[in-house]
Amino acid sequence: MINFRYHVVSIIGIFMALAVGVVLGAGPLQRTINTGMNRSSSAAASDPQLSAQAEAEAAGLKALASSSLTGSLTGTQVALVVLPGASDDDVAAVRSTLTDAGASVVGRVTLTDNWQSTSMSQYRATLSTSLASHLESAAAKTASADGVVGYSIVQVLTSSGSETDLLRQILTDKSTPLMMIDEDPTGKATTLVAIGARAQNAATASSAPTSPDAWVGMAQAVGSTSGVVVGDASSRDAMISRIRSAGTAVTTVDSVGTTLATVDTALALSTKATGARAYGVGSGAQSVIPSNK
Template sequence: MINFRYHVVSIIGIFIALAVGVVLGAGPLQRSINAGMNPSSSQAASDPVLSAQAEAEAAGLKALASSTLSGSLTGTSVALVVLPGASDDDVSAIRSTLTDAGASVVGRVTLTDNWQSTSMSQYRTTLATTLASHLQSGAAKTASADGVVGYSIVQVLTSTGAETDLLRQILTDKSTPLMTIDEDPAGKATTLVAVGARAQSTTSTQASVAASSDAWIGLGLAVGSTSGVVVGDASSREAMISQIRTSGTAVTTVDSVGTTLASVDTALALSTASSGARAFGVGNGAQSVIPSSK
């Protein structure tokens, strides 16, 4: 039987190949690899020895990738969009990897349940009419209501001006906020990274709040307009990243949030930015484990 250590060493081998310039194009792998990459998986968590091995080998993976990542995002200004249920630890890990690669994380916002709740869909549809009148993006004219909300979030993070100020006020209205601003980027962001919940967090969140895939897709469309990345869960067909991939939305996605692989993939995806949909990781719909360095 292929053991846990073999899976992790296999992934490390992929990054060794990357470091010497070998172009990789692997297809989706078994979910067991994803579990092996995640120190908090049930197998690792139940065994202190395996947990220690997972943490050590994840650190080794990041170190091996650092030669490729170093300086690759210099001059890139990133704003983080934290989705409902996302782990602060996961957001911090992605942020650390981005800054290690040379990126400047200039701001952070957190989306509320109002942004994705199916019970608030009609509210967002009504609100979208007002939001659209203040949008600069021509693409927003043909977007869905949730797409208009997504483009509004992008404009608040990437530009300044009277129209943007109005969008900010609408989105953060205290009576029914769609988002809160944790760190104001003052319009300096050039690209976005949206971070979603892990599989277990998604389950617990959706138990109390029915989430709309239209909201995920709408945000994905807007993030894609900045050549940004959406990071989250693709362990099931109903998961956020799976839904975005199935919809054919033109945005780069990274699955297995909460793993070192996801953090490294996010930085590599930004450093090899291109238009269209690209899917990295080991979950449903992934095209390859990691982005090519070329």
Template structure:
């Protein structure tokens, strides 16, 4: 049994050790310990300053590289998309500076942005599934070319969106058709609008750029319009419809990750053969590539552009013919060539 004397001895030992430590620290070892700590602090400070200098140098190098790419891009883009009208479809919220930069690059290529629309949360909210199904049933009656009966709600909504953006009045090709205007109105109105539209859409698009939103913190798929579907399925349906119903489409994605839309496209052999993707469009390099990739897709050249496995740095150079917007009547078939009417997919050649 441990008695009181054992505790006394233990306490004395502790205080003796403490006293010896204080005596040595304040005496013979004082300078040694102080010098050691001072040296370690100075070393850490020097390492921090060196890392800061390296970071500043890397940032300066990146800024210089971006300036070169930006300047070279103006020359590369000149005339790539002559007189084409391009609709931007934003999959959820995309940084304004990224949207502006892509629009400016399209302008440098000779194109104009005919519309900018953003999918709202209602596009994929599981709680609004019944509402979307009912709305899709109404929208189908305004589609020039309805999807197959078993296509599903996601495909019907995607077709309605794209036809609303590219549908042209045959007698006045620079004006959106009545059905197209109705489709956009139905999609962007009501208590649960599926779209937000920036400004008025007065001219039909020839082509579409679908811009992916930055990745969410939680990459887990969420249920979407149909049983077993995910948000990614709904977004891919929009990319599918954009390519099928316009003269050409490009998916402007961020950095490629296992969860990115680019990875989903490349993981599907059928989609990989017919859908064009551009990665890292959140920086200047990808933004310059978007108009070049769109021009190539309109010309029938499909590809996946960026840096990494299965990606090419640049699309092939192409020369697009002038746009043909000849008015048509029921008795006069549409002229061959690039047209902005809905359903005129691959008017300039689709691969």
């Protein structure tokens, strides 16, 4: 299903850009896209013809992008981290695009509300002391409590051994689980893709207030694998917006729930660029699509 708030005009722009091989920046063109989306989003929702056109353009974008993506992620072993409120359809779309590009999705975990709820912040802070003693990453030594939780999740997905087994037991403890293992990668993952909720789902992802510190902590850990965080940046307080404004060293993709987001995710994993990058059309985006240079 297409999220029309982000999709209609951005798809037209990206479709044309991919066709001519233009690398789109975050300047005048992105402002034009955002303006166009705001003007046409309500019309798209009520106009069957416009809806059909957007569907066709999304299919065209995916087909056109496949020529650039095919084989670009061969040898890449990805684990998916599903955040609270994420749509199953969005997770499936990201997974399909990654595998079409040649990646192997070797595992999947789902994070619970305990991972991000502000009411559980003290619990996570206490737990982080125990988790930190089993971590292999040097970066985790200076991380926040939520950062330690994030690095622990990464270690479970990318490593194996007795210390990792202990981390797994702590994180999945049945009394207060932070994580559920849907598909065990047995430490084979080399990079991670974390997928968050759409804008309309974010408010109902948890019945309790959520902590941006948890988002940033997880994003830092994903960044240590050169991975990508995909989510919402439609407002200043949205997850991707908060991760970006915190200066987190991770690549982000906004507009989750659109073909643009799934294509950007695969392109971001395959691009040669280094450092934190911000793709999409939401708050804090640097460019609409990654450059393959």
